[in-house]
Amino acid sequence: MLDHFSSTLYLKLSRQWISGVALPSGEAFGEPPLLALRYEDGKPRVLAAGEAAQQLRGQEGIEIVNGFDHPRSLLANFSFAEMTLKLLVGRLAPKSLLKAAPVLILHPQELLEGGLTQVEVRGLYELCRGAGARKVRLWTGRELTLDELRSGQFPVGAGTEWFP
Numbered sequence: 056m057l058d059h060f061s062s063t064l065y066l067k068l069s070r071q072w073i074s075g076v077a078l079p080s081g082e083a084f085g086e087p088p089l090l091a092l093r094y095e096d097g098k099p100r101v102l103a104a105g106e107a108a109q110q111l112r113g114q115e116g117i118e119i120v121n122g123f124d125h126p127r128s129l130l131a132n133f134s135f136a137e138m139t140l141k142l143l144v145g146r147l148a149p150k151s152l153l154k155a156a157p158v159l160i161l162h163p164q165e166l167l168e169g170g171l172t173q174v175e176v177r178g179l180y181e182l183c184r185g186a187g188a189r190k191v192r193l194w195t196g197r198e199l200t201l202d203e204l205r206s207g208q209f210p211v212g213a214g215t216e217w218f219p
Contacts, residue, residue: 061155061189062148065204066140069164070124073105073140077147078204084147088123090139104142129163130178140186148187159188160204167195171217180219193217 063078074085086105093100093116103111111117122136123129130136148157161183163171171179176193183191196214203209209216 061158063158063160063204064144064147064188065160065162065199067162067164067198068123068129070121070129070166073123073143075162076201076204078201081201086143088121088136088139088143090120090122090135090142092118092120094118101138101142104139105146127166128175129166130175130182133178133182137182137185140182144186144188156187156189158190158192159183159186160192160194160199162194162199170215171195173219176217177219 065075065078067074068088071087072085073088074083076083087109088105089108090104091102091108091111093102099118102108102117108119112119120132120135122132122134122139125131144157144159161179163179171193179193180191183193192209194209194214194216197210199209
């Protein structure tokens with residue numbers, strides 16, 4: 056019953072791009088996983104995420120960071136990645152009095168050689184929960200279709216669903 060009041064976000068994650076689809080609308084999206092910061096009293100203040108952060112590049116006193124850009128793992132900086140995802144999820148899953156937090160299906164797209172470690176699975180799961188997801192499903196394999204996303208049934212033999 057709660058699913059009738061909730062949205063689902065399918066996020067395909069790479070070091071340089073987050074894309075996917077928001078359900079039930081079927082609206083596609085794609086943005087760089089960037090965060091614009093300004094340091095005040097030694098603490099980072101978040102100014103923008105995604106394309107909005109990209110537009111602030113080069114402005115004095117603004118640092119652009121990517122919490123997902125590391126040569127060995129998609130989680131380079133947990134705090135920055137969580138802030139980025141939280142802002143993007145907030146834009147994609149509008150809040151209202153009757154809407155529950157979204158279900159987030161995270162689909163890492165790279166750095167998957169040998170599968171995910173338990174540390175990576177747990178980190179990605181916690182990242183999504185911290186970004187506001189009510190429920191997290193972590194998938195590697197082929198891209199999921201709209202029908203699979205709507206039904207919640209992932210294809211057997213076409214990938215792996217990971218659990219923390």
